[in-house]
Amino acid sequence: MALNYSTTIGPKHVVFKKVSKDKLVAVYMAKRDFVDHCDFVDPVDGVIVIDQGQLKGKKVYVMLSCTFRYGRQDMDVMGVAFRRDLFVVTRQVYPELQDKEKLTHTKVQQKLLHKLGDNAFPFFFEFPDNLPCSIALQPGPSDVGKKCAVEFEVKAFCCENQDEKINKQSSVRLTIRKIQFSPENSKLVPVAETTFEFLMSEKPLHLKLSLPKETFYHGEPIPVTVEITNSSSRNIKDISVSVEQVTNIVLYSNDKYVKSVAKEETSDSVPSGTSLKKDYTLYPLLAHNKDRRGLALDGRLKHEDTNLASSSM
Numbered sequence: 001m002a003l004n005y006s007t008t009i010g011p012k013h014v015v016f017k018k019v020s021k022d023k024l025v026a027v028y029m030a031k032r033d034f035v036d037h038c039d040f041v042d043p044v045d046g047v048i049v050i051d052q053g054q055l056k057g058k059k060v061y062v063m064l065s066c067t068f069r070y071g072r073q074d075m076d077v078m079g080v081a082f083r084r085d086l087f088v089v090t091r092q093v094y095p096e097l098q099d100k101e102k103l104t105h106t107k108v109q110q111k112l113l114h115k116l117g118d119n120a121f122p123f124f125f126e127f128p129d130n131l132p133c134s135i136a137l138q139p140g141p142s143d144v145g146k147k148c149a150v151e152f153e154v155k156a157f158c159c160e161n162q163d164e165k166i167n168k169q170s171s172v173r174l175t176i177r178k179i180q181f182s183p184e185n186s187k188l189v190p191v192a193e194t195t196f197e198f199l200m201s202e203k204p205l206h207l208k209l210s211l212p213k214e215t216f217y218h219g220e221p222i223p224v225t226v227e228i229t230n231s232s233s234r235n236i237k238d239i240s241v242s243v244e245q246v247t248n249i250v251l252y253s254n255d256k257y258v259k260s261v262a263k264e265e266t267s268d269s270v271p272s273g274t275s276l277k278k279d280y281t282l283y284p285l286l287a288h289n290k291d292r293r294g295l296a297l298d299g300r301l302k303h304e305d306t307n308l309a310s311s312s313m
Contacts, residue, residue, distance in 0.1 A: 015112065020172040024054045025156045027062075027174050028116070030108040032301060034152075036133055036180045038313050044125040044176065045105055047112040048093045048156050052119055060094040061162050063155045064125040066132075066178075070148045070249075086150070087131055090162050093121045127178065134177040134299025135309050137247075138292060148249075151299065152176045177299045180310050188214040196232070203231035218307040222262070222282045230270045237269035239276075243284045245308065247296045257296075261289055261308055284308060 019026040029046035036042075050060055066087040104110055104122045113120050136149035157171035189210065196205045208227040216222050222243060230236055242263035249255040262284040270276045286307050289295055296309035 015108070016174065018172050018174045020156075020170055022054070022169045024051050024170045025049070025060060025158055025172055027154060027156050027172050028112050028120075029154070029174060029176075030106070030112075032174070032176045034127070034176060034178050036127075036178055036313075038180070038182065041127040041178065043105065044127070044154065045109055045123065046154065047109060047116065047120050047122050049116050049120045050094055050158075052094075055094075055158060058158045058160055059092055059162075060121075060156065060158045061090050062093050062123045063088065063090045063153075063157075065089075065153050065155065067151050067153070068149075069151065087128060089125060091123060091125070092162070093123055093156070096121065131178065132312070133180045133310070136297050136299055136306075138289075138295040138297050140291070140293030149299065152178050175301060177301060179298065180313060182215050182310070182313055184213065184215045190214055198232050198234050201232040201234060203233075205230050205232045205234070205236065218310075219285065222284065224280045224282060225277070226280060227275070227277045228270045229275045230272055233272050235269065235271045238266070239268045239270075240265040241280045241282065243282050245284075245296060247294075247309075257294055259292065259295055261285075261295065 014030075016029045016032055017026060026049040027046060028049065034042040034044055044064055048060060048062055064087075065085060067083055067085055069083040100113065100122055104113065105124050109122050113122060132150045134150055134152055136147050136151075139147045153173055153175055155171060155173045157166045159166060159170075189212065191208065191210045193206070193208045196207070198205070206229040210225045210227075212223055212225075224241055226239070226241060228236065228239075240263060242260045245257075245259050245261050247257040247259075249257075262282040264280050264282060266280075268276065268278065286295075286297065289308070298306045298309050300306035
């Protein structure tokens with residue numbers, strides 16, 4: 001167990017702090033959400049504070065990891081863990097291998113180093129290309145333990161060398177998130193069209209679906225325009241419109257899940273030889289899908305709400 005709380009270094013800066021149980025090492029970070037802007041990702045930076053009197057010749061390391069977990073920890077059997085490390089990088093913080101100035105990249109780091117004194121050391125990581133964002137599959141109401149998820153973590157620890165077993169008393173872990181931000185492109189107007197041929201009908205049915213824009217943000221309603229030209233001999237009735245979430249899991253199996261997250265069922269009809277043009281509004285919200293097992297959600301930090309997973313760019 002470790003202490004986990006926030007502190008401030010000024011009127012506008014909240015800093016996240018976590019201290020190991022033996023108080024040997026502490027992590028300070030100005031934020032826990034790091035944005036993937038599609039063409040670049042925010043780097044991960046912070047400050048480690050060390051109690052050098054307790055070190056006794058040991059070294060201090062900081063690690064950034066991305067892990068895919070696909071089973072609970074208590075399911076790990078015969079040394080086979082239901083997890084896979086997608087990315088792990090470890091840096092030595094103390095004794096220093098570089099000058100502090102070379103590892104100090106932000107003003108918040110500079111302020112922390114100035115405030116925390118000589119026992120404070122900066123760290124800095126850059127995400128590699130093509131790492132997934134933080135995401136989790138929603139457990140069912142009766143599920144317990146860790147869920148299937150992609151998780152990111154910053155971990156600081158001290159030991160003789162980075163390959164030996166880490167003493168949990170002298171280590172500290174801080175969960176972070178890699179999240180995606182997609183700038184709105186108002187020039188793209190999505191349109192989909194299809195034609196259905198029916199047996200014993202000379203002419204087809206034409207269906208067109210359009211949206212006013214390509215990007216929608218969490219909580220925003222999605223207006224949909226449906227146009228149907230029914231030249232067939234069939235009468236069309238009970239039109240339904242839905243938003244579906246498609247989740248592909250390709251690491252441990254080639255699974256694909258398709259789940260409706262918003263649906264409007266109507267009694268609208270299009271008799272043979274007529275047409276229909278109508279607008280519908282859909283609300284894909286996690287609040288309407290709380291207990292549905294297997295929905296993909298954006299990763300969450302402890303005790304915080306989240307939302308339906310963003311589309312992967």
